[in-house]
Amino acid sequence: EAEVAQSPRYKITEKSQAVAFWCDPISGHATLYWYRQILGQGPELLVQFQDESVVDDSQLPKDRFSAERLKGVDSTLKIQPAELGDSAMYLCASSANQGAAYEQYFGPGTRLTVT
Amino acid sequence: DAKTTQPPSMDCAEGRAANLPCNHSTISGNEYVYWYRQIHSQGPQYIIHGLKNNETNEMASLIITEDRKSSTLILPHATLRDTAVYYCIARTIYNQGGKLIFGQGTELSVKP
Numbered sequence: 001e002a003e004v005a006q007s008p009r010y011k012i013t014e015k016s017q018a019v020a021f022w023c024d025p026i027s028g029h030a031t032l033y034w035y036r037q038i039l040g041q042g043p044e045l046l047v048q049f050q051d052e053s054v055v056d057d058s059q060l061p062k063d064r065f066s067a068e069r070l071k072g073v074d075s076t077l078k079i080q081p082a083e084l085g086d087s088a089m090y091l092c093a094s095s096a097n098q099g100a101a102y103e104q105y106f107g108p109g110t111r112l113t114v115t
Numbered sequence: 116d117a118k119t120t121q122p123p124s125m126d127c128a129e130g131r132a133a134n135l136p137c138n139h140s141t142i143s144g145n146e147y148v149y150w151y152r153q154i155h156s157q158g159p160q161y162i163i164h165g166l167k168n169n170e171t172n173e174m175a176s177l178i179i180t181e182d183r184k185s186s187t188l189i190l191p192h193a194t195l196r197d198t199a200v201y202y203c204i205a206r207t208i209y210n211q212g213g214k215l216i217f218g219q220g221t222e223l224s225v226k227p
Contacts, residue, residue, distance in 0.1 A: 004158070031213060042202060042217025043159065056214060091158050098213045100147060100206050106158025 002026045004107035006092050012113045018080035021110045025074070025094030032069055033104065034077050037089040049075060050098050082114045117142040117205035121221045127197075129227050133190040137203030140184045146207045148179060150188050151215070152199040159202065159217075162188065193225045 005024040013019045025032050030051055035043035046065065048056040051072040060067065064083070069075040079086055089109045095102040120138040127133040139148060149164040163170055163177045165186075170177045176189040190197055202220040 033214065035215075040219075042220055043215070044217070045214045048214060093158070095213060100213055102213060103161050104213070104215060106160065109156075109158050111156075 004092055004094055004105050006090075006107040006110055008110060009108060010111045010113075012115065013082050015084055015114050016081040018078065019082050019112065020076055020078045021090050021092075021112075023075045023077070023092030023107060025092070026105055029094035029096055029105075030072070031095045031098045031102070032075050033093040033095075034067060034075070035091040035093065037091060037109070039088070043089075043091055046077070048098070055098065079112075082112075084114050087112055087114045116207055116216050117146055119203045119205055119218055121201070121203050121218065123219060124222045124224070126224050126226060127190075127193045129195060129225055130192055133193040133197065133223060133225065135188040135190075135201050135203075135221050135223065136185065137188070138185045139203070139205045142183050142205050143207070144183075146205045148177065148186050149204040149206050149215070150175070150177065151202045151204065151217075152197075153202070153220070154196075154199040159215075162201075164206075193223075195225050195227065197223065198225045199223060 007022050032049040034046045037043040047060045047067045049069045067077045091109045093104040093106045095104045117139050147164050150162040151159040153159045165177045179186045200220040200222050
């Protein structure tokens with residue numbers, strides 16, 4: 001069964017450093033989501049792509065976070081500079097298309113610890 | 116999307132049915148009820164969704180009350196591997212973007 005791939009699985013970084021996460025969605029999926037999950041809470045959407053275009057980045061802290069999906073396939077989420085409050089699980093999900101009719105498939109996540 | 120309310124935690128004995136409730140009293144007619152679960156250190160996994168009729172698949176059953184103000188997810192024979200956080204999400208069919216809005220969920224512990 002096809003899966004969403006994410007790397008790295010775990011990342012420890014010092015505050016003020018730059019960090020990047022990578023996501024490879026299920027082949028053929030047009031919609032890609034990045035969610036952030038703080039310990040003890042449910043995931044929260046950071047950014048959504050439809051092919052290579054951003055369709056929702058209203059919750060992305062744009063002063064320090066950036067995301068790209070240049071060829072409409074894999075995606076990178078970057079944080080620069082990292083802050084202590086960025087410690088969280090970063091989840092990538094993909095779906096065949098945007099909209100409630102399409103099931104979202106999640107990757108295993110990247111656990112970020114900022115020290 | 117309507118707000119949902121779930122108990123923070125529940126226990127269930129292995130082999131017994133796990134019944135997870137969800138209140139969504141402000142749900143509108145065009146909103147589906149979705150259930151996802153998240154096993155520790157994994158990403159969320161889709162379980163089932165429904166509009167007003169009861170639904171069943173290989174993982175679970177979803178019972179929605181006639182007034183649609185609440186629903187119950189049923190795992191008929193819970194196993195230790197069903198220990199997870201279960202999220203109930205109300206989601207409009209007109210949600211053009213498709214994003215999921217998660218609450219705190221119910222932490223289900225299946226005990227031997």
